Every structure is written in structure tokens, then in C-alpha cells.
Amino acid sequence: MQNFEFYAPARIVFGRDTQKQIGPLLAPRAKKVLLHYGGGSIKKSGLYDAVTASLRDAGVAFAELGGVRPNPRLSLVHEGIALCKREGVDLILAVGGGSVIDSAKAIAMGVYYPGDVWEVYEEGKPVEEALPVATMLTIPAAGSESSGDTVITNEAKQMKLGYGSPALRPVLSIVNPELFFTLPESQLGYGVADMMSHVFERYFTNTTHTDLTDGLCEVTLKTLMKNALLAKADPKNYDAWAELGFAGTVAHNGLVGMGREQDWACHGMEHELSAIYDVAHGAGLAVLTPGWMRYVYKDNIPMFVQFAVNVMGVRGSYRDPEALVLEGIDRLSDFFKKMGLPQTLADLGIGGEQLELMAKKATWVAYGGEECPLGGFKKLRWQDVLNIYRSVR
Numbered sequence: 001m002q003n004f005e006f007y008a009p010a011r012i013v014f015g016r017d018t019q020k021q022i023g024p025l026l027a028p029r030a031k032k033v034l035l036h037y038g039g040g041s042i043k044k045s046g047l048y049d050a051v052t053a054s055l056r057d058a059g060v061a062f063a064e065l066g067g068v069r070p071n072p073r074l075s076l077v078h079e080g081i082a083l084c085k086r087e088g089v090d091l092i093l094a095v096g097g098g099s100v101i102d103s104a105k106a107i108a109m110g111v112y113y114p115g116d117v118w119e120v121y122e123e124g125k126p127v128e129e130a131l132p133v134a135t136m137l138t139i140p141a142a143g144s145e146s147s148g149d150t151v152i153t154n155e156a157k158q159m160k161l162g163y164g165s166p167a168l169r170p171v172l173s174i175v176n177p178e179l180f181f182t183l184p185e186s187q188l189g190y191g192v193a194d195m196m197s198h199v200f201e202r203y204f205t206n207t208t209h210t211d212l213t214d215g216l217c218e219v220t221l222k223t224l225m226k227n228a229l230l231a232k233a234d235p236k237n238y239d240a241w242a243e244l245g246f247a248g249t250v251a252h253n254g255l256v257g258m259g260r261e262q263d264w265a266c267h268g269m270e271h272e273l274s275a276i277y278d279v280a281h282g283a284g285l286a287v288l289t290p291g292w293m294r295y296v297y298k299d300n301i302p303m304f305v306q307f308a309v310n311v312m313g314v315r316g317s318y319r320d321p322e323a324l325v326l327e328g329i330d331r332l333s334d335f336f337k338k339m340g341l342p343q344t345l346a347d348l349g350i351g352g353e354q355l356e357l358m359a360k361k362a363t364w365v366a367y368g369g370e371e372c373p374l375g376g377f378k379k380l381r382w383q384d385v386l387n388i389y390r391s392v393r
Helices: 018-026 048-055 074-087 100-111 118-123 185-203 210-235 237-252 263-275 281-299 301-310 319-336 357-360 382-391
Strands: 011-014 032-037 061-065 091-096 131-139 149-154 159-164 173-176
Touching: 011 018, 011 237, 018 048, 018 091, 018 131, 018 173, 018 185, 032 048, 032 074, 032 100, 048 061, 048 131, 061 074, 061 118, 074 100, 074 149, 091 100, 100 131, 100 149, 118 149, 118 159, 149 263, 159 263, 173 237, 185 237, 185 263, 185 281, 210 237, 210 301, 210 319, 263 281, 263 357, 263 382, 281 319, 281 382, 301 319, 357 382
Parallel strands: 011 173, 032 061, 032 091, 091 131, 131 173
Antiparallel strands: 149 159
16 A cells, blocks of 8 residues: 555545535625536526525625536636626635536646746646535536645647646535436436546555455445446436445545545546547546556456456456456446446547547657556556557547
8 A cells, every 4th residue: 555645634524415505604704705507507597596596695795607517627617717706705615517617626736836837737826715606416427525636628739638736626515416306317416427537546546454445345335236227227226326326425535545546547438538539527538447457457367357256246266367357347337328428539520530640649649759558457658549549540
């Protein structure tokens, strides 16, 4: 096990009707907030009215900025930074899923950053100060309600990049599983694939003596798969959504990755799909993850045997470990199929014409600098990434 430091200060307020507490919870922290959200769904559902009423009753003033789209855009982030400066905002309240929260975090650090906030993503410049962010989760998926991470798409450059800093962890997050009841079935599938990927990126490691975090990863994955099928069968199953909402937070608050080398190759590969083709993040991960597994498993067969047996429930002879591994990967693909998720790039409407460019962008070869291989479990150069893209066409 590697040395580590774990610090996750986000306050999670979880359960029924918790959205009604937002005003009193924020009043000690802020006099004026930016209410940040996506499309019109929070207004149609009545959530917007509930949130704004709670803020007004608690004496918290607010400006607002809607319009966040999946794969959140840099252009709206720039608009939000200007609005926060103009309105004297001292906290950002993100009401939505991971895209809204990621956009809020970008705005939060952009308010204090002296240049264009895109430099932080592209050049990895350090951020020491940001406006505090609070969230109200409407889609369990990204885990952004408790993480210090944010991902933004620069639509002009067709680049999607992530950034992480402790300064970006939300100070408060409201998670009410009742708010998930009206999600389309496709969003359930995308969210589960994303949450599972957050665990996979930490679980598949060459680090040994990680019994505790191995177990945490495995039970989180099994919880997600079990309850995703229950929520799919009954979209108003509160208990299933509660398990999914809590698991999504655990999957990405950092805990399950402590003390182990992490991977993140699938996320790096998927960001190129989203940047060019604007596909749903979870949909892209559902296609790429089994392809990545089949490409890398021979580098550490025991790790994949453990996954097949402990997570996917494969039974068979340990004298044929490769058969166990391949059955486990097939079962994962079958689960994604049951959730209505795409199986190939063709299912996403992606042809072969951009695959080499995406592979080179993912490893930074396309930008003329030194190649930056993806992954920790197995280092993937651009030719490896291209091979994986081709394998899932």
C-alpha cells in the first residue's frame, strides 16, 4: 500500500425533502449566491421554485445562470465568471448533475484566477483560491458533489480536459433520492456506467496489499449493478435510488482509491469522444471500458481474476484463469447491454475517420509535444489507444 492523505470536507445532507433546507444551510455562509443550473427541467419539476423560496425565506439573495449542457462549455463558464464578479457573488449553488457542478467549479476558480481559466485546465496551473461551491444533486453519476474535480469542454478547440484541486471540493451537498425519480432511463444507464468507471479507474491497479480498498471497490460496484436494475424496473424505488446516490458519492470522493496507483485511461480516451462527437460521458465509457479490459488484462491476470470472481460472480477452474477473466468482462458487457447502453462506437454514431486523431489528442502527440501515455495499470501510447478504439468499432 502506498502512502496517502485523505481529506474530504464536503458536508453531505442526504434524504427526503432535504432540498427544503438549502436556504438555512447557506445563510451562515453567503449573503448572495449564483444559482447555476442546466435546462428547464428544474423549473418543470418545481425544484427551482422550492430552492428559490428557501433562499428568499432565509434572506439569501441570488443571481442565476442556466443553460449548462452535457459536456459543459467553456463559453458559459466565461459568462458565469463575469456575472459573479458583477453581482458580488460569494458562493455558487449548483442545482443539477455533474455537468452543472463541474461548470460551477470552473466558474468558482475563474473568479479569482488572473488569466483565462482555460489555462488552468490546459497547463495544469495551480489554484489556491476559489469561491465556495454548494450543490443539489439531481442526477447520480459524476460524484462531483463530493470531489475536487471538474471537467470542461473547450468547444472552439474541441478539447475536453479535467482539473482537480482541494479548493474545489463542495462545502455542502444536498442529495435527495426523490429528485432522481423522473430521470429518463437513458440517464440512469449513463450515470451507472460513469459511477462504475470511477471505481474501475481506482480498482485496477498493480499496487498490492490493498485489501480494504479492494473490498470497498468491490462492494460499491455490486451495489451499483444491483440497484441500477431495481431502479430501471421501478423508477420510483426510493431505496434503490438512495443506494445509487450514496454509492456515486463514495465512488468519487477519493476514499476507494487511497493507497493505490490509479489508472484513468478510460476517462482520457472517452474525453476525446465527447470533445469531438459530444456523446454522453457514461455512454462512451460503457463502450470503452470492456475494450480496455480486453486489451490490458494480460498485464495482471490475477487482478482481473479477482474482479471476475468477487464482482461479476464468475465460477470456474482457477487452472484456467484467462477463461475466468474473459467471462467476467463478457458479464460486464452484458450488464451494460441490460441497462440499454451502447456496445460499440458505431452505436454512438462514431465512424473510423477521427480515431487516429483522437488517439493522438488523448496522448498529446497531436499538439506537437512529448507523448504523455495514458493510464497507470498499463501505459498506453497513442498506437495502443488507437487499437482500443478500433477494437470497439
